[in-house]
Amino acid sequence: MAIRPVLRMGDMHLLRRSDELIYFDTPELHALLADMRDTMNALDGVGLAAPQIGVGLRVVIFGMRHNPRYPDAEPVPDTVLLNPLITPLGDDTEEDWEGCLSVPGMRGMVPRFKNVRYQGCDEYGALIDRTVSGFHARVVQHECDHLDGILYPMRIKNMRLFGFQDVLFPDGKTKITD
């Protein structure tokens, strides 16, 4: 398995709609997920979407136990989510800082639905159906946006709240979503 290069904003592959997965539990899918995990862990990411390593399939992974880079964030279970569907529960949104491994060094203030239901399946085809809120909901929305070619800067409402992490947060502590 391998750490793969992460595509950066400006690469056209990040702007495409990814394709639904048809087959589950295949050697190719397990190999893709192993590479995605290796890549995410090597970069201390909270999530990664397949298009970020140049694979145009509707595959995301995310999860976070305690991470010293994000000391204030709530834990999120390690999850493999394929062909996801997100349904907002209510109109409530909240803004918080996000980053992205495809937009290295930057942070922006992004509005997201506060409460969502997400459905999909895992790598074996088992159904996933969860209702989540807060940071967990934010991470899912961020990662699934990648499958539709959307990067978080496209969702920033106030571009004054977009900048370099080390300038915005000289003490090095932020809660982020990449």
Ligand code: NI
């Ligand atoms: Ni991202």
